[in-house]
Amino acid sequence: MIATAEASLDRVWEVLDAVPDPEIPVVSIRELGILRDVRRAADDTLEIVITPTYSGCPAMYQIAEDIGAALNDAGFANHRIETVLAPAWTTDWMTDAARDKLRQYGIAPPMGNCGSNEHVAQERPIRFVPRVVDKPACPRCGSSHTERLAQFGSTACKALYRCMDCREPFDYFKPY
């Protein structure tokens, strides 16, 4: 019985791994780190645990709906979506495979490791210093001769850049 239950949870992970992010359909919600856990609640309901990226991310409803549709199609009738905030989502959770897919899709993946909250808590100076702005490599031609056009881009999680060599604008997934 336990083996069957575990097998069924594995199957749920598999099903949900095929659910794409609504705004960046080349990566799955699991690869982005939005899907946190799959478990059986005490009342035997399937619990799908997700975490929002940005506080106001409007895609969360769509993600919950997409999860429901995928589970229904796979024959899992009852489920419940649990949204958790802690630990706070960070781009550090993004897999290398996901980063490659983003790049191929034309979005420069986040640079560096700046998402972890332990790091944020210890970092005392909040003062603004005109610091070196990230220079992600152009996802099209690979040149690192790029510049930031705007800190806020087409979605909450992206900034707008352009490549000074191939002259193409591109999105940069901001470290968060």
Added chain:
Amino acid sequence: MTTSQHLSYVLRLADNALILGQRNGEWCGHGPVLEEDIALANISLDLIGQARLLYSHAATLDAELYGTKKTEDDYAYFRNERDFRNYTLTELPHAGPLSGTARSDRDYAVTVVRNFLYSTLMAHLWTALMQSADAQLAAIASKSIKETRYHLNHASDWLLRFGDGTEESHRRAQAAVDYLMPYTREFFSTDDVETSIADAGIGPLTADLETAWREDVDATLAQATLQKPADAKHVTTGKLGEHSEHMGFLLAELQGLARQHPGATW
């Protein structure tokens, strides 16, 4: 044990985020350049997202205290002006003291300076709240701090450009600083809500963050070649529910639709 001060404190944080989010959202479709239009809409989205998380948390506290069954919408749409506890700073229109000479009733310098003053405070406040005895509030703080850092960078960046820019941009940035700085006194006034949550380890006394806030503000102003005005004596009372004349108009726009069609979904 949940206290009424705890609930009030969470509502203050939520109201600040909602009201400033609503104000900044007014730039949507009216930004000075396309990138700034998008930036302000993004910042508003973050702020309103933070407000939603905080209102949902407030609903839980409210239920524990009074057995109510409220939702985030009840707090945002169905409370009246006197029930809102946001700082007066967040409700002021974008029109600055020089708007009579500007070409429109929105002055971007006012927007930038307000976001700078507020984000600098919140960068310190969210950092402190990450250690809150209230685990859910700590979780909300851990998310919000990341967004606030981007907001602060955006505002600081523009403040430098304005202050250290043309004669006109400098003049308007200085006017906005002179106009808005007195409203920041309210951040640091202590009352029973704050002392109660500080005693319970839920949050800091905001007054204890004042030195760090001043250091940060002074450093950026100096870099932007702007003067800090002398400290004002008057302390505004938005967080006590006594608002400026601008609040009613803001709420009318924010709440009108929800009140005309209560419970509507689409």
